[in-house]
Amino acid sequence: QKEVEQNSGPLSVPEGAIASLNCTYSDRVSQSFFWYRQYSGKSPELIMSIYSNGDKEDGRFTAQLNKASQYVSLLIRDSQPSDSATYLCAVKGAGNNRKLIWGLGTSLAVNP
Amino acid sequence: DVKVTQSSRYLVKRTGEKVFLECVQDMDHENMFWYRQDPGLGLRLIYFSYDVKMKEKGDIPEGYSVSREKKERFSLILESASTNQTSMYLCASSLRLAGDWEQFFGPGTRLTVL
Numbered sequence: 681q682k683e684v685e686q687n688s689g690p691l692s693v694p695e696g697a698i699a700s701l702n703c704t705y706s707d708r709v710s711q712s713f714f715w716y717r718q719y720s721g722k723s724p725e726l727i728m729s730i731y732s733n734g735d736k737e738d739g740r741f742t743a744q745l746n747k748a749s750q751y752v753s754l755l756i757r758d759s760q761p762s763d764s765a766t767y768l769c770a771v772k773g774a775g776n777n778r779k780l781i782w783g784l785g786t787s788l789a790v791n792p
Numbered sequence: 793d794v795k796v797t798q799s800s801r802y803l804v805k806r807t808g809e810k811v812f813l814e815c816v817q818d819m820d821h822e823n824m825f826w827y828r829q830d831p832g833l834g835l836r837l838i839y840f841s842y843d844v845k846m847k848e849k850g851d852i853p854e855g856y857s858v859s860r861e862k863k864e865r866f867s868l869i870l871e872s873a874s875t876n877q878t879s880m881y882l883c884a885s886s887l888r889l890a891g892d893w894e895q896f897f898g899p900g901t902r903l904t905v906l
Contacts, residue, residue: 726895778893779825
């Protein structure tokens with residue numbers, strides 16, 4: 681059974697700090713990795729996708745991928761109260777498998 | 793921007809009713825998905841479709857069926873609604889192109905079965 685693991689949290693950080701969210705996956709041949717943000721009562725919204733080892737930056741968000749260690753992380757710099765949400769990690773396996781495997785999400789609270 | 797719409801934001805039905813949830817996407821995506829999301833259980837895939845009239849079972853297809861007669865539209869059917877199908881239902885779509893697998897979600901339908 682392919683799995684994606686995330687700490688459920690809540691992760692609590694002060695406003696302006698860096699929030700670090702982690703995700704590990706079990707399928708060694710996974711190729712594509714995604715971070716989604718989900719506000720309470722709303723649907724998931726794509727934040728970042730990453731396909732290659734290393735860092736990918738988009739504004740205040742940085743995704744980091746380490747395929748050898750099978751983990752992907754999301755850093756949020758200068759955290760704002762509006763970043764308070766649940767962050768979902770999703771992983772796609774190799775080949776033409778169209779499905780994503782989802783983690784249960786990490787709840788982030790940014791305190792003013 | 794990709795736009796995925798769902799027919800209802802909130803729906804209340806009675807046990808035994810037949811329920812139709814509709815999803816429409818406007819970006820010519822080949823793949824469409826139906827999930828349900830429950831506290832503590834995360835997103836669970838019910839069915840997905842990779843082409844018109846094509847469908848594949850997800851992880852929890854029991855009690856559900858789907859229909860895809862047109863590329864932009866994917867319907868989820870609860871043949872005889874039961875209380876354990878009370879949930880948030882989310883539709884998503886994605887392109888088929890290799891390396892482009894991001895899924896984009898509709899706003900969700902919160903279904904309550906009484």
